[in-house]
Amino acid sequence: MDQLILASEECDVVNEVICAPADVKELFEFTDVIFSIGPLGFTRTIILFFLAAFVVVGLLYFGLRKQRMVPSKFGVVIESLLDFVKNGIAKDIIGPEGARYVPYLTAIFLFILVGNLFEVTPLINFPITSRMAIPAFLAIVTYVIFVFIGFGKNKFRFLLDTVWPKHVPIGLRWLVGLIELVSIFLLRPFTLAVRLFANMVAGHLMLTLLLGSGVIFLSAFPEIGLKALVGIPWFALGLGIYLFEIVVSVLQAYIFTLLSAVYIQSSVHFEH
Amino acid sequence: MQFLIATILYQEEGESSSNVSLVLPETAELIAGIIAFAIVFFFVWKWALPTLNKTLETRQQAVSGELAGAEKAKVEAESLLSDYKAQLADAKSEGNRILEDARVTAEQMKTDLLAKAEGEADNIRSKARDDASAEKSRALSDARTQVGDISVELAGKIVGEELDADAHQALIDRYLGDLETL
Numbered sequence: 436m437d438q439l440i441l442a443s444e445e446c447d448v449v450n451e452v453i454c455a456p457a458d459v460k461e462l463f464e465f466t467d468v469i470f471s472i473g474p475l476g477f478t479r480t481i482i483l484f485f486l487a488a489f490v491v492v493g494l495l496y497f498g499l500r501k502q503r504m505v506p507s508k509f510g511v512v513i514e515s516l517l518d519f520v521k522n523g524i525a526k527d528i529i530g531p532e533g534a535r536y537v538p539y540l541t542a543i544f545l546f547i548l549v550g551n552l553f554e555v556t557p558l559i560n561f562p563i564t565s566r567m568a569i570p571a572f573l574a575i576v577t578y579v580i581f582v583f584i585g586f587g588k589n590k591f592r593f594l595l596d597t598v599w600p601k602h603v604p605i606g607l608r609w610l611v612g613l614i615e616l617v618s619i620f621l622l623r624p625f626t627l628a629v630r631l632f633a634n635m636v637a638g639h640l641m642l643t644l645l646l647g648s649g650v651i652f653l654s655a656f657p658e659i660g661l662k663a664l665v666g667i668p669w670f671a672l673g674l675g676i677y678l679f680e681i682v683v684s685v686l687q688a689y690i691f692t693l694l695s696a697v698y699i700q701s702s703v704h705f706e707h
Numbered sequence: 708m709q710f711l712i713a714t715i716l717y718q719e720e721g722e723s724s725s726n727v728s729l730v731l732p733e734t735a736e737l738i739a740g741i742i743a744f745a746i747v748f749f750f751v752w753k754w755a756l757p758t759l760n761k762t763l764e765t766r767q768q769a770v771s772g773e774l775a776g777a778e779k780a781k782v783e784a785e786s787l788l789s790d791y792k793a794q795l796a797d798a799k800s801e802g803n804r805i806l807e808d809a810r811v812t813a814e815q816m817k818t819d820l821l822a823k824a825e826g827e828a829d830n831i832r833s834k835a836r837d838d839a840s841a842e843k844s845r846a847l848s849d850a851r852t853q854v855g856d857i858s859v860e861l862a863g864k865i866v867g868e869e870l871d872a873d874a875h876q877a878l879i880d881r882y883l884g885d886l887e888t889l
Contacts, residue, residue, distance in 0.1 A: 538748065
């Protein structure tokens with residue numbers, strides 16, 4: 436949104452009815468290096484990556500540091516979040532073996548949750564998960580974990596039984612095997628990453644276009660007169676989407692974590 | 708749905724080919740993302756979850772300890788209560804016994820007192836009767852003595868004035884008069 440408002444001079448409020456940047460990348464790529472540590476140049480995006488990490492660490496630290504018999508209200512929220520991942524996701528989906536994956540699942544859930552909620556956080560207004568680096572990396576980690584466990588627990592049966600599923604009628608076996616092979620080893624990491632990425636890109640795009648257009652048109656009232664009223668529906672719609680995006684942020688963090696757990700579960704209990 | 712909108716918007720831009728880079732992670736961001744996630748992961752793994760587990764364990768121990776303490780206190784209170792109840796029952800029966808004793812004693816005392824009072828009254832009455840009879844006999848003997856004296860005196864007077872009928876009469880009258888004045 437900052438970008439769009441800064442670019443309001445470029446918006447042709449006289450001829451257009453909505454302000455869109457010339458290139459969608461303008462909304463997502465911040466290439467200005469604010470400071471550098473060694474070879475790593477810190478752009479706004481990268482600073483937000485670390486901010487998200489420190490927000491998670493901070494929330495956990497302040498929620499858990501005092502070991503009290505009766506936890507504070509904030510402590511209860513943090514404890515129930517952790518309990519939700521531990522019991523609601525890890526143990527429910529994976530079973531007793533799920534305990535081993537609780538640290539990973541908790542870390543991705545909280546990191547993605549905070550990263551997503553940056554989309555609707557005032558002054559930040561940018562979901563770090565809309566940068567492919569985060570979803571891609573986390574999806575690859577999940578992929579490595581479930582493939583590693585699959586082979587570790589089942590040796591090469593993991594691959595063989597996937598390609599040649601014995602519970603399927605022999606005529607269809609090659610077809611199902613092919614679909615399974617592609618789905619498990621190629622599509623899973625891709626869909627996992629793209630689902631999160633695309634949701635956050637779309638959300639950020641809608642919020643910036645609608646809220647940005649609303650503000651730009653309404654503030655152009657002296658120049659364009661009544662046409663400035665076009666900004667009202669944009670702004671109203673933008674506020675509606677804003678609330679919707681809060682739900683999307685939480686939901687996508689949950690879905691990513693849940694699917695990671697489901698994939699791990701399918702390798703832990705690989706029985707065909 | 709959202710992805711569709713995003714796709715449409717990309718197409719509206721008419722630069723979908725150049726937006727491929729949006730879908731590919733940037734190297735610098737990838738490195739930063741890995742480091743940022745690693746911070747979160749290690750903090751969760753090494754600090755947050757162990758701390759939470761420790762907290763939950765201490766809390767559990769404390770709760771079960773308190774429960775055991777409460778159970779002990781309850782048992783103590785119950786035994787104390789039964790003690791008190793037994794003591795109370797004892798005290799009650801003791802009280803009843805004392806009361807009964809007192810009642811019996813009082814009854815006894817009443818009977819004794821009554822008997823004593825009656826005896827005393829009898830004594831007083833008999834003493835009064837004796838006194839009265841003694842007085843009576845004394846009065847009788849006094850009266851007897853006086854009547855004798857009076858008779859002797861009267862006889863003397865009669866003897867002294869027998870010569871004269873008139874005197875005789877007068878004597879009788881005087882005697883009668885004396886009797887009246889007596």
